[in-house]
Amino acid sequence: MGINRNIAFLGSVTIIFVTLAAVVALWGIYSLNNAFISLHQYEITTKIETIKIFRDVNYVSRLTRNIMLGSDYDDDMQELVAIAGTITESFDTLTRATRSAIDQKLVKQARIDTAAFVDNCIERMKRIKDVPADQRNNAYKNYRKVATPLAMKSRASFRAIIQNADLRFDMGNKQFEKTIYRTLIIIVVAGILIAVFFQLSLRRYKERRMEEAALRKAHQRLEQRIAERTADLVLTNSTLLEKIKALKTTEHILRESRDNAVQAGKLAVLGQMSAGISHEISHPLTAIHTFTDNATNLLERGDVPEALENLGIISRMTDRIGAIVAEIKLFSRKSPDKKQAISIVNALNHASMLVEPQRRQLDVILDVQPFQETLQVWAEVVRFEQVLVNLLRNSLDALSEQSNKRITVTVTRHEPEIHIVISDTGTGIPEEVIPRLFESFVTTKPSGQGLGLGLAISHMIITEFGGKLTARNPDAGGAEFTIVLKEAIDG
Ligand SMILES: Nc1ncnc2c1ncn2[C@@H]1O[C@H](COP(=O)(O)OP(=O)(O)OP(=O)(O)O)[C@@H](O)[C@H]1O
Ligand SMILES: [Mg+2]
CATH class of the missing domain: 3.30.565.10 (Histidine kinase-like ATPase, C-terminal domain)
Incomplete structure (x- = not known):
């Protein structure tokens, strides 16, 4: 469910991206096209102006010939000056229409060449103003020698402009096609790259999802194991506590038993020693008995000093018995x-x-x-x-x-x-x-x-x-x- 939503989102983003790229590319082509058209218009203007000047220069030649052939001098001269003015205006337009440095250079050269021819014609015609109409053709010879080469040079300059304009137009055309092809290639390559990127992202995304799922599973397993171990530990702990309790009870019993054993040991020793001890006590007791009898007899006989000595021995023997009994009492004490x-x-x-x-x-x-x-x-x-x-x-x-x-x-x-x-x-x-x-x-x-x-x-x-x-x-x-x-x- 979540995976589908994410893929859809990624897909939408990619489509929007591709669309945007395509729009930008098309807009680029459109602008380029516009620029090219305006450039082309400049080329056309250049050509038209050049042709116009070319025509006017031809007209100058014709007017000059007319004058030399005996036409109406004033009319043609007036026309000649007017056409020279038109040529100057055309050159102004042409200069404005030219963009590239090479065009400007060619136009400048054409202007110089044309001016040289036109000025030469006007100057020459002014000189034959007062020559009778039927003799003006004498000037033609000289005209052919000087003005015709100038006219040819001027025409050559125009041809150079036109040729260059054609060349530039062809080049522009090719450049335009090249640019369009290049743009199309860029769009295609970008599209392929985006598709690859999309594929890789999708794969990486799927892998990540799988890794996450595996991690979640491992985490769950771990938690389960921890819970099991905790339960085990709690159980072990309680068992341990019970064991400790049992151990303490055992220890207590052991201490009691040990004390009892020590006591029993002591009593056993005493039991085993009892024969010796009773002998140790009975011996002085018999002696006491004998000495008491002796003392009685001695007192009856009035032998007090001897009786007193006997009584002293009896006292010492009693002390000895007392000491033995005290030792036994001490030895048998429990605490x-x-x-x-x-x-x-x-x-x-x-x-x-x-x-x-x-x-x-x-x-x-x-x-x-x-x-x-x-x-x-x-x-x-x-x-x-x-x-x-x-x-x-x-x-x-x-x-x-x-x-x-x-x-x-x-x-x-x-x-x-x-x-x-x-x-x-x-x-x-x-x-x-x-x-x-x-x-x-x-x-x-x-x-x-x-x-x-x-x-x-x-x-x-x-x-x-x-x-x-x-x-x-x-x-x-x-x-x-x-x-x-x-x-x-x-x-
Ligand atoms: N000084 C000793 N010389 C030879 N053997 C000894 C000596 N002391 C102990 N033993 C040996 O060690 C054994 C164990 O001595 P222990 O004192 O523990 O017990 P017991 O003397 O046999 O009995 P209880 O002391 O309980 O009256 C004795 O039975 C004896 O064989
Ligand atoms: Mg012993």
């Missing part, structure tokens, strides 16, 4: 403390106290290498002690069957970190366990003695502190665990 600067010495002392019954039972040497007691790490007291207890207990377990039973603890500074190395002279970590050492429920201990949680929980705790827990079996034998934590410097 985690905040990360803070922890004294390594204190943490090691507390952990040692918890494993003390087992150590004593197995007769293991716990060798804590001297180190700067003010050293601190960034950790959380209870959980850090829990890690130390786990590692010490593992070492004690590995030493139960050994002859050389030693646990060595070294603490060294490696700015900005502190390395705590717990090594033992035990069996070393079984090869098959090493790749999964820090995974949960990996144990080589008989059921009831190990859950396989100690190292998993310890690794998790140290990682949470921003530190590292690694293990290896040194060439010298036994196992070696290294805790790396950031040093905490007061102030």
